[in-house]
Amino acid sequence: MNPKKLARRFLIPAPAVSLFYYFKFGCKISPRAEVEMSPYLTFGKNTQVSSFCKIKASDGPVVIGREVSIGASCFISSDRMGVKIGDYCLIGPNVSIIGNNYNYDRLDIPICRQGTQSAGISIEDNVWIGAGTVVLDGASIGHGAIIAPNSVVSARIPENTIAQGSPAKVIFKRR
């Protein structure tokens, strides 16, 4: 890990990070959340990040829109292709948004040494993600979609639909 990243992660106290993002973007981050100080990370105005969340943006952009509410204990990490969350999204507690995958093409090398790949995650505006849901790399969720709790989203969820399950499938179209 390079010294700059190390300093950002370990030497800056969490309340200072919360204040920094409040003055920079007008967003409210709990001092109990672990949000990386990263030039790749941007928030919209009035976005809230609850306690015990972890947001990692050291390898790719994380762009979070305005008036987004992120519940307690969420985990968001990005890789090269980034994670984009639109405006007015509601993200329930314990949601994981993971923007990369390990390569596993070779059997003779441990998976952890085969490197990662990233296709990116896109969550459009006004999406509501239920508690405990996992959003995997390559997923995209259309605007106005609702994801039921404990689902696993790995592909495209069309706009204004309600999806549920592992993998999440559309069960209803909003009207």
Add this chain to the structure above:
Amino acid sequence: MEHEVARIVAEVLELNESEIRDDLTRRDVDQWDSLRHLTLIAALEEELGLRFSMEEIQSIAGIGSLKALIRRKTTPE
């Protein structure tokens, strides 16, 4: 039509067709939660060729009101 509705409800709510009575409400069936309700509506719409509005979906409190609503929608005015 009534038999068809009972069959679909029984299938979606994982009940026996004999348990589908008109006085059965959403409160009586543990698994009839908001998500199962939407799954039921989607199944009814597909199999009966109907289309419910959001208000109609919210007004369904049990089998009685569901059947009454379907009757209203399938009876020509």
